[in-house]
Amino acid sequence: MNRTDRRSSHRLVRGVANAFGIGLRRRLGLGLLKLALTIARMADRLLSGGDNPQSTALPSGRHPTHLRTLQAWLQARKAGLQAMDVDPLTGIGTRQAALGEIGRLIEHSENFVLLRMSINNLKTINQHLGNGVGDQLLVALAQRLLQLQFHRGQVYRLGGDEFLMLAACPANPTELHEHLRQALCQPLELEGTSLIPSLSLSALSYPEHGQEARRLLRRSGIALSLARQGHDGYRVYQEELDLRDDRERQLLRDMVLAVRDDQLRVVYQPKIHIADGRIAGFEALLQWQHPQLGLLQADTFLPLAVASGHMALLGDWMLEQVIGQMAGWAAKGRPQHVAANLSAVDLEDAQLSRRIAGWLAERGVDPRLLMLEVTEQSMMREPALAARLLGELRESGIQVAIDDFGTGYSSLTQLRRLPLDVLKIDKSFVLDLPNQPDDALIVDATIALAHRFGLLVIAEGVESRRHLDLLAAAGCDQAQGFLISTALDADAVLGWLATYSPSARHNVAGC
Numbered sequence: 001m002n003r004t005d006r007r008s009s010h011r012l013v014r015g016v017a018n019a020f021g022i023g024l025r026r027r028l029g030l031g032l033l034k035l036a037l038t039i040a041r042m043a044d045r046l047l048s049g050g051d052n053p054q055s056t057a058l059p060s061g062r063h064p065t066h067l068r069t070l071q072a073w074l075q076a077r078k079a080g081l082q083a084m085d086v087d088p089l090t091g092i093g094t095r096q097a098a099l100g101e102i103g104r105l106i107e108h109s110e111n112f113v114l115l116r117m118s119i120n121n122l123k124t125i126n127q128h129l130g131n132g133v134g135d136q137l138l139v140a141l142a143q144r145l146l147q148l149q150f151h152r153g154q155v156y157r158l159g160g161d162e163f164l165m166l167a168a169c170p171a172n173p174t175e176l177h178e179h180l181r182q183a184l185c186q187p188l189e190l191e192g193t194s195l196i197p198s199l200s201l202s203a204l205s206y207p208e209h210g211q212e213a214r215r216l217l218r219r220s221g222i223a224l225s226l227a228r229q230g231h232d233g234y235r236v237y238q239e240e241l242d243l244r245d246d247r248e249r250q251l252l253r254d255m256v257l258a259v260r261d262d263q264l265r266v267v268y269q270p271k272i273h274i275a276d277g278r279i280a281g282f283e284a285l286l287q288w289q290h291p292q293l294g295l296l297q298a299d300t301f302l303p304l305a306v307a308s309g310h311m312a313l314l315g316d317w318m319l320e321q322v323i324g325q326m327a328g329w330a331a332k333g334r335p336q337h338v339a340a341n342l343s344a345v346d347l348e349d350a351q352l353s354r355r356i357a358g359w360l361a362e363r364g365v366d367p368r369l370l371m372l373e374v375t376e377q378s379m380m381r382e383p384a385l386a387a388r389l390l391g392e393l394r395e396s397g398i399q400v401a402i403d404d405f406g407t408g409y410s411s412l413t414q415l416r417r418l419p420l421d422v423l424k425i426d427k428s429f430v431l432d433l434p435n436q437p438d439d440a441l442i443v444d445a446t447i448a449l450a451h452r453f454g455l456l457v458i459a460e461g462v463e464s465r466r467h468l469d470l471l472a473a474a475g476c477d478q479a480q481g482f483l484i485s486t487a488l489d490a491d492a493v494l495g496w497l498a499t500y501s502p503s504a505r506h507n508v509a510g511c
């Protein structure tokens with residue numbers, strides 16, 4: 001290769017690399033230059049249509065991932081996709097290309113299935129192992145999908161962590177899903193790290209689940225978001241999901257009005273000291289009095305608020321209300337301990353502790369009366385930011401509780417490193433306490449260990465006297481649940497306090 005050849009090859013390789021978004025960090029060696037020329041020749045042959053399919057196979061080399069991306073790109077170009085329809089990272093078709101192909105199949109009345117999948121832990125992988133490893137994972141999964149080639153499957157990247165496979169109708173879609181998962185979730189070696197991809201999958205079929213490309217794609221997305229929340233990570237689309245989706249859309253549309261038109265309200269659920277039945281404080285819970293849908297519990301609309309970006313608005317509104325209410329009770333000579341919940345969005349807000357301090361000072365409320373509850377899941381989205389915020393809150397005198405303990409994956413030993421005062425055992429363990437010896441064991445062990453770490457323990461979901469007795473025997477400090485009271489309107493709290501008697505129903509001393 002003479003100097004001019006080498007210079008033009010160099011330019012060619014850079015051009016090809018740029019076209020795929022592949023950064024060439026190292027100086028190119030002669031071997032790679034030769035390879036680049038092979039690629040360029042192959043591209044020419046492919047794009048001019050004069051190849052045979054075998055000749056598109058690339059030799060394995062020092063950069064197999066990038067080369068396979070190139071192979072996928074060439075195949076996509078060959079299939080007639082425009083550059084804008086090709087995903088630059090993986091080389092497979094984009095959402096636009098998928099929509100085009102779905103439309104074409106509908107036009108030709110060909111039946112097909114849409115298998116949509118997302119990587120469950122891409123964000124964590126990007127955070128902990130770097131975006132480079134995340135990118136390589138996406139490329140590797142695209143490759144695995146391409147290699148499967150069953151049921152005449154075509155694959156697309158819908159953006160982010162999502163892929164779509166468009167396949168001829170299999171005899172048994174569940175088998176197809178199993179097969180797909182088997183093939184995709186094998187361990188991968190990326191930059192010396194072994195990774196096991198974890199995926200959620202959804203399936204729907206044409207013409208059964210819709211007759212129009214965009215609607216089919218939207219419905220596959222609805223089913224996938226439910227698959228992500230479910231236990232087995234798989235969901236077949238059903239008509240009811242659309243109704244649910246319509247309702248969620250309505251809630252999202254109406255959410256801004258909820259704050260503006262005063263439809264939100266805060267209710268307060270009491271907590272007691274188990275040992276003597278005294279009131280320990282209240283947990284503030286958000287509710288929405290929707291003009292058409294009636295009273296909505298937090299569970300039904302808060303996850304939507306988090307997903308849609310409305311949570312910051314609701315979070316601030318809620319905290320201001322709670323602090324205002326605490327000031328009101330203090331002004332009547334009845335100051336109360338109140339716990340409020342923080343969402344994942346709150347935890348990523350670096351200014352939140354400053355704003356809370358401002359509201360407390362403005363209303364003259366003692367920070368030691370306020371507790372803030374955070375869940376493990378919300379802590380794990382941005383652990384460093386969250387830990388800093390919790391540290392700041394604690395420094396100002398506010399107590400911090402870990403909520404829903406037991407539903408996430410963290411161990412108490414991990415949590416010990418976080419700035420915490422209180423551990424709340426999730427109601428799913430407490431509710432089954434009388435019937436499930438395993439749950440009783442977990443609760444006992446959790447309480448003992450939490451105490452060793454100096455944390456106060458609160459059990460939620462205390463619905464019966466039997467629950468309370470078992471918790472007392474396990475040494476739990478405080479209880480919250482329907483046995484003591486459901487959540488009360490702010491106006492009803494002082495009246496309830498006046499009639500509450502520790503000895504009547506809840507005193508378990510002597511247990």
Ligand code: C2E
Pocket residue numbers: 269284285286297298299300302318340341342343373403404427460461462463480481482483487
């Ligand atoms: P959480 O923090 O675990 O709140 C306790 C939930 O358990 C409440 O549901 C409450 O009504 C329910 N509960 C209380 N006692 C019992 C019982 O004895 N048995 C049973 N089965 N359930 C009981 P709710 O009000 O639907 O709240 C659900 C979740 O929504 C809360 O779970 C919390 O994570 C979140 N949430 C509520 N209000 C807010 C808020 O203002 N901000 C944020 N970020 N999240 C909130």
Ligand code: CA
Pocket residue numbers: 283341373403
């Ligand atoms: Ca809570």
Ligand code: CA
Pocket residue numbers: 403404424426427460
């Ligand atoms: Ca809880």
